[in-house]
Amino acid sequence: MEFTEYHTRLAAYVLLVDEVEGQERVLLAWWNGEGHSDPVWSLPGGGIDFDESVLDGLVREVYEESGYHVEPGALLAEHFFTGRGRTFDGWFRSQRFVFDATITGGELGTTEVDGSTDYARWVPLAELDGQPRADIVDVALAAREARK
Known part of the structure; x- marks a missing residue:
């Protein structure tokens, strides 16, 4: 399919992992499903606006999703998937990028109003198994493991 025959959604996320008292934890955002999907943990980030x-x-x-100001670092992973549009007729390609980043300010707390993220939390990596999560979390963690 030629690029003129489908819609494109660009999205970017950060993987922020730190360690507290010997326990690694990851910053995650609770995506509320926007009324069409079950809520899941995701990475902070999301859709890129047309003019940015x-x-x-x-x-x-x-x-917006975490309350933190960040300085983007290295590209850790890129991932895409395709599907049919829910709000338009036709195919789309979702192109997603995951970056390393450094927190430079702010404080934990979602700043968007009536958005797709209800809250953000530092979640221990050891507690992720069995938690509902978007595949972008696993893409990012696999990329992190591959770089070790």
């Missing part, structure tokens, strides 16, 4: 760069959109999305 991927990195500018990443910084904006992370702040």
